[in-house]
Structures are given as C-alpha cells and as structure tokens.
Amino acid sequence: MTVMTRGPAVEAMTEKDHPAVLDISGLSKSYGPRKALDGVGFAIRAGEFVALLGPNGAGKTTLFQLMSGLFVADAGTLKIAGYDIRTDAVKALAHLGIVFQQPTLDLDVSVLNNMRFHGNLHGMGGKAMEARIHDELGRVDLQDRTNESARNLSGGQRRRVELARALLHRPPILLMDEPTVGLDPQSRRDLLSYVLELKGERDMAILWSTHLVDEAEKADRVIVLHQGHILKDGTPESVVKDAGAKDLYDAFVALTSGAAAA
Amino acid sequence: MQTSHAINALKAVTRREIIKFSQQRGRLISAFVRPALWLFVFAAGVGSVTGVDPGMYHPYPVQNVPYEEYIIPGLLGMVLLFSGMQSSLSMVYDREMGVMRLLLTAPLPRWYLLTAKLISGTILSVIQAYVFLVICVPVITTYVHINTPMIGFLYALPAVILTGLMLGAMGLLLSVYIKQLENFAGTMNFVIFPMFFISSALYPLWRLEERGVYIVYWLANVNPFTYGVELIRYATFGQFNLTAAVVVTGCVIGFLVIAIMGYDPQRGLIRRGPRPA
Numbered sequence: 318m319t320v321m322t323r324g325p326a327v328e329a330m331t332e333k334d335h336p337a338v339l340d341i342s343g344l345s346k347s348y349g350p351r352k353a354l355d356g357v358g359f360a361i362r363a364g365e366f367v368a369l370l371g372p373n374g375a376g377k378t379t380l381f382q383l384m385s386g387l388f389v390a391d392a393g394t395l396k397i398a399g400y401d402i403r404t405d406a407v408k409a410l411a412h413l414g415i416v417f418q419q420p421t422l423d424l425d426v427s428v429l430n431n432m433r434f435h436g437n438l439h440g441m442g443g444k445a446m447e448a449r450i451h452d453e454l455g456r457v458d459l460q461d462r463t464n465e466s467a468r469n470l471s472g473g474q475r476r477r478v479e480l481a482r483a484l485l486h487r488p489p490i491l492l493m494d495e496p497t498v499g500l501d502p503q504s505r506r507d508l509l510s511y512v513l514e515l516k517g518e519r520d521m522a523i524l525w526s527t528h529l530v531d532e533a534e535k536a537d538r539v540i541v542l543h544q545g546h547i548l549k550d551g552t553p554e555s556v557v558k559d560a561g562a563k564d565l566y567d568a569f570v571a572l573t574s575g576a577a578a579a
Numbered sequence: 580m581q582t583s584h585a586i587n588a589l590k591a592v593t594r595r596e597i598i599k600f601s602q603q604r605g606r607l608i609s610a611f612v613r614p615a616l617w618l619f620v621f622a623a624g625v626g627s628v629t630g631v632d633p634g635m636y637h638p639y640p641v642q643n644v645p646y647e648e649y650i651i652p653g654l655l656g657m658v659l660l661f662s663g664m665q666s667s668l669s670m671v672y673d674r675e676m677g678v679m680r681l682l683l684t685a686p687l688p689r690w691y692l693l694t695a696k697l698i699s700g701t702i703l704s705v706i707q708a709y710v711f712l713v714i715c716v717p718v719i720t721t722y723v724h725i726n727t728p729m730i731g732f733l734y735a736l737p738a739v740i741l742t743g744l745m746l747g748a749m750g751l752l753l754s755v756y757i758k759q760l761e762n763f764a765g766t767m768n769f770v771i772f773p774m775f776f777i778s779s780a781l782y783p784l785w786r787l788e789e790r791g792v793y794i795v796y797w798l799a800n801v802n803p804f805t806y807g808v809e810l811i812r813y814a815t816f817g818q819f820n821l822t823a824a825v826v827v828t829g830c831v832i833g834f835l836v837i838a839i840m841g842y843d844p845q846r847g848l849i850r851r852g853p854r855p856a
Binding site: 385386387388389406407408410411413415417419420421422423424425426430433434435436437438439440441442 | 588602686844
C-alpha cells in the first residue's frame with residue numbers, strides 16, 4: 318500500500334510561512350503479532366487543523382501514545398517542533414499540548430490545583446502562571462469554578478478544563494485524542510468551535526482524532542487511518558472526490574469497509 | 580533541565596501528595612493508630628509474658644531494655660513501610676485515573692519525575708513517623724523507663740529519611756509490576772507482613788539464632804527492612820551502623836534504578852499491552 322505523506326492543502330501553503338511542526342515518517346508499532354501502526358507518515362504545519370479519522374481500533378490512540386512519548390515506536394521517526402521524540406523527548410514534550418482520550422483530571426483536588434500541577438510540571442510558576450490559568454479558564458467559561466473540586470464538574474466541563482490545561486504552557490502543537498467521546502452534542506460543538514478559533518488565533522497545529530465524520534468535515538485536512546495504515550490524506554473535498562463518493566461519510570465507509578475486505 | 584523548572588515540578592508533586600494525604604482522614608488516622616496499637620497493646624502483652632532481654636545487644640547501654648523501647652525503631656520502620664506501600668498504591672491509582680500520563684508527558688526527564696515522586700512520598704513518610712513519635716513516646720515514658728535519650732530521636736532523622744527512601748523506592752518498583760488496583764491488596768500481604776515479621780523489628784535476631792530458628796534468622800538477615808530498622812535503632816543512641824547504612828543506601832539506589840528502567844518507554848516493562856500508563 319502506498320503511504321501518502323502530503324495532501325494538496327499542504328502544497329497550497331507556502332512552506333516558508335508554515336514549517337512542519339509535527340513530522341512523522343515510516344512509523345510502525347506492533348503489539349505481539351498485531352500491527353497497530355504500519356509505516357504511517359504525515360506532516361502538520363502551524364495553523365493547520367488536521368482530523369485523524371478512523372474507526373475504533375484503527376491505531377489512532379497508539380499513534381497518540383507514540384507522539385506523547387508514552388510508547389516508543391518499533392520503527393520510523395517522529396519529530397515534534399524539530400525534536401525527535403526518541404532522542405530529545407524533553408524538548409519535544411515541551412512543545413506539545415495533549416488532551417488524552419481517557420480523563421486525566423485529578424478529581425480529588427480543585428480545578429485550580431489541577432491547573433497549577435500541570436503549570437509547575439511545565440516549569441511555570443508564580444503570578445505569571447496564575448494569570449494564565451485565569452485567562453485559559455476564562456476562555457472556556459470556567460473562571461467561576463476555579464476553586465471547585467474537579468469531581469463536581471460535568472463531563473463537558475472536565476474536558477474544557479483539560480483543554481485549558483493543555484494550552485497553559487502555550488504549546489505550538491495541540492494533540493486531541495477523541496476529545497468528544499462521551500460528550501453531549503452541544504459540548505461537542507462548543508469544543509470543536511473553540512479549537513477552530515484557537516487555530517487561527519494562535520497559529521497552532523492541531524491534530525484531532527475522531528471516528529465522527531461531521532467533526533472531520535470541519536478540518537483543513539483529513540487523514541483516514543484504518544488498520545494501522547493511512548488510506549487517504551487530503552482536504553475533505555479531495556478525499557470525497559478521490560473515493561468517488563457523494564460525501565465524506567460515504568467516502569469514509571467505502572474506504573474503511575473496502576480495506577477490510579481486501 | 581533548568582533548576583527552577585525542576586524545583587517547581589518537585590513542589591507540584593509534593594504539594595499534590597500532601598493535599599491528597601490530608602484529604603484522606605482514614606489514612607491519616609490509621610498511619611498513627613496502627614503503630615500505637617502495637618506499642619501500647621502488643622508490646623504490653625508480649626512484653627509482660629516473655630520480656631525481651633537484648634542481653635549485651637548493641638546499641639543498648641543496659642541489659643533488659645523494656646520491650647516497648649525495643650520495638651520503637653521497628654514501629655518507625657513499620658510506619659515508613661506502610662507509607663512507602665501507600666505511595667506505590669497512589670502510583671497505581673494515578674495510572675488507572677490517567678494522572679500518570681500527565682506526569683509522564685511533562686517536559687522533564689523521566690528519572691527526575693520518578694525521583695520527585697519518591698522524594699515527595701518520603702517527605703510524607705517521615706512526617707508520619709515523627710507524628711507517631713511525638714504522640715506516643717511521651718505516653719510510654721509515663722509508665723516505662725526508656726534508655727533512649729530524647730535527642731536520640733532527632734539523631735535518628737537521617738536514618739528515618741534514608742529508610743523512608745528505601746521503602747518508597749521499593750514501592751515505586753512494585754508499582755511497575757502491579758498492573759491493576761485490584762491486585763494491590765494481595766501484593767501487600769506478600770510484601771508488608773513478611774517484611775515486617777521476618778526482621779529485627781519485633782525481636783532481636785540473635786534470639787532466633789540462639790533458639791536454632793535458622794531459616795527465619797537467615798531470611799531476616801537478607802531482609803533490607805532489618806537494616807533500615809537497625810540503622811534507626813543505632814542512630815537513636817547516636818551510633819552509626821555502617822553495615823546497615825551501606826545496605827540501605829545500596830537498596831535505595833538499586834530499587835530506584837530498576838523502577839526507572841521499568842517506567843522507561845524504550846524498555847516498556849509497565850506497558851506491554853496497548854493501554855499504557
């Protein structure tokens with residue numbers, strides 16, 4: 318299978334203005350005999366919102382685990398802001414904001430202490446950090462819940478705290494692994510539109526994994542991942558056109574069921 | 580790694596441990612009640628039946644030290660042992676709750692993050708050990724004559740810290756291998772109780788040798804916990820037990836290094852499956 322590494326949307330951008338901040342090539346990872354990822358490669362530039370679209374078990378979470386340094390790939394390279402996660406993990410991680418699929422808030426402590434914990438781990442402290450915590454929580458409308466225990470927040474609010482927290486150290490790259498799982502439609506929409514706002518405002522590179530086609534439609538680029546392989550990488554329109562489908566949903570279904578049969 | 584960054588991170592990890600500890604009232608109370616029961620109930624019972632005569636046992640300056648006095652270093656060790664295991668439990672809990680991912684994706688070397696975790700756990704351990712001393716020793720002295728000088732408990736501080744580090748590092752190491760919270764209680768039964776009972780915490784080891792209980796004697800002699808207790812026991816009399824210090828220091832380093840290797844994603848001891856950290 319050919320691995321596509323660049324989509325047309327990327328080529329349309331000027332490389333000088335928008336260097337690739339996340340650069341992956343030939344990435345493979347197996348769990349025993351099962352290949353979770355097989356020769357995956359793509360690049361994401363600043364100011365680009367990329368949806369990683371794949372059904373459950375496609376390898377999305379494995380990819381996020383490799384990108385966040387929790388796992389090490391069997392083969393391939395993974396560069397974050399120019400730093401190889403294998404050899405320069407500390408510098409690479411400093412440039413990442415991560416929202417994990419699994420909840421990672423400490424429910425026993427306050428929202429503020431959750432934020433502080435993260436800020437301190439990222440080398441922040443003092444008044445500057447407090448101000449930024451206030452800002453980021455304000456942006457997600459949670460400034461008045463600061464001192465509350467995280468346990469008291471709803472699922473959507475917890476996700477917003479996690480997003481605010483991931484942004485606290487102003488990373489140029491934001492990784493979100495199925496961030497809308499378990500959220501109600503309104504919370505899903507709010508989260509997505511806030512992230513789209515951030516993209517323009519902070520010129521961030523955003524990788525958003527999902528199995529929901531309507532979320533992927535909003536992206537600048539869609540990468541279709543299935544059984545550890547990249548099937549398509551391009552604008553939502555080009556993916557639809559290439560698959561000869563009437564919309565992204567049909568294209569996604571055709572691509573992923575076809576590959577399963579092959 | 581910048582120093583200020585490292586210090587901020589250590590503070591954050593420690594503050595979190597302390598906040599969480601202070602919220603768990605049961606843990607706070609049991610940390611104190613457990614050794615107090617041993618001291619006031621067990622020691623009174625066993626002491627009155629058998630009496631422990633350490634003979635010319637070092638470091639005691641006299642014969643026939645009260646049993647209550649004999650087991651104080653052992654009970655300090657017990658507080659540190661339980662606390663070390665509790666840190667291990669909190670690592671496993673954090674892993675299940677996802678907080679561990681946050682820690683392991685922080686832009687700091689992993690060895691430093693794990694060492695910070697160990698230091699913060701040890702701070703909690705030492706606080707608990709001294710809370711026990713401050714409350715229980717004055718009570719004991721109202722009805723038993725204690726040979727240990729009060730300043731001795733201050734001399735013991737470095738020994739208490741070192742032993743706390745050893746048991747905390749052991750907890751860290753165990754957390755590598757304990758995959759799920761449910762497995763924790765079982766593991767604890769196979770770690771805490773044998774370590775505590777097969778050691779010099781409750782009886783002098785020469786007694787075992789004298790009575791010919793060689794297997795227990797031999798096991799107690801290879802139990803690192805024995806050396807932690809003896810290091811503390813000698814320190815309370817202002818004496819330095821070199822063998823114990825070497826063994827305990829060696830164990831701190833050994834346990835920590837193996838734990839760090841266990842948490843290394845390159846080696847991936849903790850996560851062979853597709854759901855890590």
